[in-house]
Amino acid sequence: MVTKVTSGIQVCVEVTYQSEFSSPHQHHFVFTYKVTIENRSNQTVQLLRRRWEISDAAEVRKIVEGDGVVGQQPILEPGESHSYVSGCNLKSGLGKMNGVFFMEKLFNGSKFEVIIPEFQMIASYFHN
Structure with missing residues (x-):
């Protein structure tokens, strides 16, 4: 597991x-x-968009962008959390992803970016 606070x-x-x-x-x-x-801040925030950078050892890097996450644009009060599961297909068993969530502070409408930490995707196939 990887973790990052922004x-x-x-x-x-x-x-x-x-x-x-x-x-x-x-x-x-x-x-x-x-x-x-x-949300560890003292402000209510909403996740508006996301941008992923996907690197596959067998392909060129891909950028995937869109609204929300898995069809949702969650609003998080201070202390609240939101979890979701998604997936990625690679042509090789070696890759990595990282990205950015584009968020908004609801009290004043200011937009900010939250870093999605880089994580590795390594197929257990290679450990045999």
């Missing part, structure tokens, strides 16, 4: 290789990751 917002990411959904001989490796966002 502007009072803590982001923790835990990644899991999904061997039952992967086909290494067909260059298809599936990973899931659980993200927990905790």
Whole structure:
């Protein structure tokens, strides 16, 4: 698990290789990751957008952007947290991801960025 705090917002990411959904001989490796966002600030915030940078040893780096996370734009009061699970497919069993959440302080509308810490995706296939 990796953790990073930016502007009072803590982001923790835990990644899991999904061997039952992967086909290494067909260059298809599936990973899931659980993200927990905790508001450690004294302000109510909303997650508006996200941008991921995905690096795969077999491909060029990809950028994925969009509104919210898994169809939601959660509002977090001070002390609240929001968790979600998503996934990533790689052509190799080696990769990494990192990114940014674009957030807003609801009391004054000011926008700010929260860093999503880099995490590694390594298929257990390589540990055999």
